[in-house]
Amino acid sequence: MRHEAPILAFDTSAAHCAAALFRGDASLAQRQEAMTTGQAERLMPMLEEMLAGAGLGWRDLGAIGVGVGPGNFTGVRISVAAARGLALALGVPAIGVTRLEALAEGLARPVAVIEDARRGEVYLQVFDGGGAAPRLATLEAAAAGLSGLPLTGSAADAAAALTGGAVLAPAMPLAEAIARIAARRAGAPQPRPAPLYLRAADAAPPADPPPRLLDA
Amino acid sequence: MDQGLTVLGIESSCDDTAAAVVRAGDGERQILSSVVAGQTDLHAAFGGVVPELAARAHAEKLDLCVEAALDRAGLGLDRIDAVAVTAGPGLIGGVMAGVMCAKGIAAGAGLPLVGVNHLAGHALTPRLTDGLAFPYLMLLVSGGHCQFLRVEGAETFHRLGGTIDDAPGEAFDKTAKLLGLPQPGGPAVEAEAKAGDPARFAFPRPLLDRPGCDLSFSGLKTALVRARDALVAEKGGLTRADRADLCAGFQAAVTDVLAEKSRRALRDHGAGAKAFAVAGGVAANSTIRAALEGVAQAAGLRFVAPPLSLCTDNAAMIAWAGIERLRAGHHDGLDLAARPRWPLDTARPALIGSGRKGAKA
Numbered sequence: 001m002r003h004e005a006p007i008l009a010f011d012t013s014a015a016h017c018a019a020a021l022f023r024g025d026a027s028l029a030q031r032q033e034a035m036t037t038g039q040a041e042r043l044m045p046m047l048e049e050m051l052a053g054a055g056l057g058w059r060d061l062g063a064i065g066v067g068v069g070p071g072n073f074t075g076v077r078i079s080v081a082a083a084r085g086l087a088l089a090l091g092v093p094a095i096g097v098t099r100l101e102a103l104a105e106g107l108a109r110p111v112a113v114i115e116d117a118r119r120g121e122v123y124l125q126v127f128d129g130g131g132a133a134p135r136l137a138t139l140e141a142a143a144a145g146l147s148g149l150p151l152t153g154s155a156a157d158a159a160a161a162l163t164g165g166a167v168l169a170p171a172m173p174l175a176e177a178i179a180r181i182a183a184r185r186a187g188a189p190q191p192r193p194a195p196l197y198l199r200a201a202d203a204a205p206p207a208d209p210p211p212r213l214l215d216a
Numbered sequence: 217m218d219q220g221l222t223v224l225g226i227e228s229s230c231d232d233t234a235a236a237v238v239r240a241g242d243g244e245r246q247i248l249s250s251v252v253a254g255q256t257d258l259h260a261a262f263g264g265v266v267p268e269l270a271a272r273a274h275a276e277k278l279d280l281c282v283e284a285a286l287d288r289a290g291l292g293l294d295r296i297d298a299v300a301v302t303a304g305p306g307l308i309g310g311v312m313a314g315v316m317c318a319k320g321i322a323a324g325a326g327l328p329l330v331g332v333n334h335l336a337g338h339a340l341t342p343r344l345t346d347g348l349a350f351p352y353l354m355l356l357v358s359g360g361h362c363q364f365l366r367v368e369g370a371e372t373f374h375r376l377g378g379t380i381d382d383a384p385g386e387a388f389d390k391t392a393k394l395l396g397l398p399q400p401g402g403p404a405v406e407a408e409a410k411a412g413d414p415a416r417f418a419f420p421r422p423l424l425d426r427p428g429c430d431l432s433f434s435g436l437k438t439a440l441v442r443a444r445d446a447l448v449a450e451k452g453g454l455t456r457a458d459r460a461d462l463c464a465g466f467q468a469a470v471t472d473v474l475a476e477k478s479r480r481a482l483r484d485h486g487a488g489a490k491a492f493a494v495a496g497g498v499a500a501n502s503t504i505r506a507a508l509e510g511v512a513q514a515a516g517l518r519f520v521a522p523p524l525s526l527c528t529d530n531a532a533m534i535a536w537a538g539i540e541r542l543r544a545g546h547h548d549g550l551d552l553a554a555r556p557r558w559p560l561d562t563a564r565p566a567l568i569g570s571g572r573k574g575a576k577a
Binding site for chain 2: 040041042043044045047048058059073074077078079080081082083084085086087088089090192194195197201202203204205206208210211212213214215216
């Protein structure tokens with residue numbers, strides 16, 4: 001039995017198909033293709049190309065790492081659904097890694113990851129060993145609690161303008177970070193990967209209440 | 217010699233997450249398992265299916281349904297010959313989750329992948345349940361669709377007509393919502409209608425004055441709103457009798473329209489047809505079903521209505537349609553696209569959604 005089976009990590013939580021194939025600490029292949037649509041069509045063929053390029057097949061994999069967001073709702077579901085299907089068929093674990101964890105990977109702590117969530121809001125998580133949960137907040141509300149902390153993420157510049165914190169570049173590509181985190185978790189039982197939305201679905205109860213029943 | 221095919225089907229185009237295993241060979245067809253996880257409670261507060269909520273639920277239920285379906289069939293993926301999945305038309309978030317889950321399973325298990333049109337799944341169900349031979353006429357009538365088809369082959373569908381606006385199932389749901397009845401509206405309205413007087417309200421029978429098999433239900437919905445509002449304005453609410461009469465009148469109007477348009481479809485396009493078949497959730501309504509059966513009888517055609525569990529959305533029909541496609545020599549690659557719009561009959565001009573994005577269904 002081989003000591004370390006390869007791990008394949010992928011992410012479609014934003015305008016890309018990103019993937020990394022690792023065996024232990026060794027990167028066997030990495031890809032990031034930019035696209036605003038078409039991830040559902042491109043993801044699996046891209047992964048097959050990477051495996052084939054490394055002389056591997058699906059059944060050689062020991063684990064799947066998958067980006068679970070937050071990010072584009074549909075994009076997150078594309079990867080999570082594929083990962084769960086692969087895990088079922090291969091009998092290997094699929095391990096969910098959040099975009100916020102991945103962006104903090106390899107950076108010194110403490111660090112705050114702050115990602116643009118549009119609509120004037122940001123996805124925020126502080127990594128300082130305290131186990132703070134990820135959350136959605138307005139940029140201003142998020143910045144209020146971050147004074148002096150180093151920042152990373154797509155809204156880091158905007159937040160730094162309010163907090164004066166230093167802005168850090170990510171330490172590695174997103175898919176590599178997902179692969180490294182997933183590899184660390186692969187030894188212990190993991191829940192099935194589930195999307196991390198942070199933002200509720202747009203759904204409003206009907207505005208028009210039903211009529212009163214006179215003889216109820 | 218037919219060596220047989222065992223196919224895993226996956227369906228997630230609306231508010232049911234479903235997986236099934238179907239085996240076919242030597243003239244035998246067997247549903248080894250059929251698992252359907254509904255989402256009624258999830259959407260109950262909103263008076264209709266919320267696409268994003270549906271997609272969220274599908275993404276986390278699909279693999280569980282597949283495992284349950286394999287388990288109940290007593291088979292591992294090593295005993296499956298292909299994975300069939302609904303690739304449209306439908307709510308795209310759910311369809312995409314299903315397609316991606318199917319791709320993962322197909323890639324991981326080294327199985328062929330077959331993309332299936334959800335409507336073809338419904339339209340081919342009478343062949344799964346009753347072994348019906350081609351050609352036959354079909355009324356597909358559900359919450360999202362309403363069309364008459366002449367089914368000539370597993371991939372040859374001629375659309376004879378269809379709704380130009382809402383689907384009848386959608387109108388039943390809306391009626392239930394307007395009258396404070398629970399969702400899904402079909403069973404709730406049918407139950408109320410039993411105690412009602414169908415003649416009290418003179419609801420319109422849209423498009424009966426026009427030739428052909430096209431249908432319309434949005435005007436009927438509006439008429440129901442007007443009748444309800446007139447009662448509320450008069451006495452501040454509805455009595456139980458009012459509600460029952462509104463349901464009975466609405467159901468009678470839908471029944472009359474479907475029956476008359478079916479009669480025309482059979483008269484004008486029934487030559488050589490082996491049967492008149494129905495599918496879709498609305499075909500579960502016993503008043504409507506009885507009327508359609510009467511139309512078939514009058515035309516001297518066999519009437520085929522699959523059991524309710526195979527009339528509403530399910531994955532056995534997707535597995536079966538996949539078997540039909542595989543037998544025709546087709547399968548798809550891992551680049552299979554999920555399609556929100558995918559008409560069965562591409563030769564006919566679009567009835568709805570004829571804009572930039574093309575025909576809906």
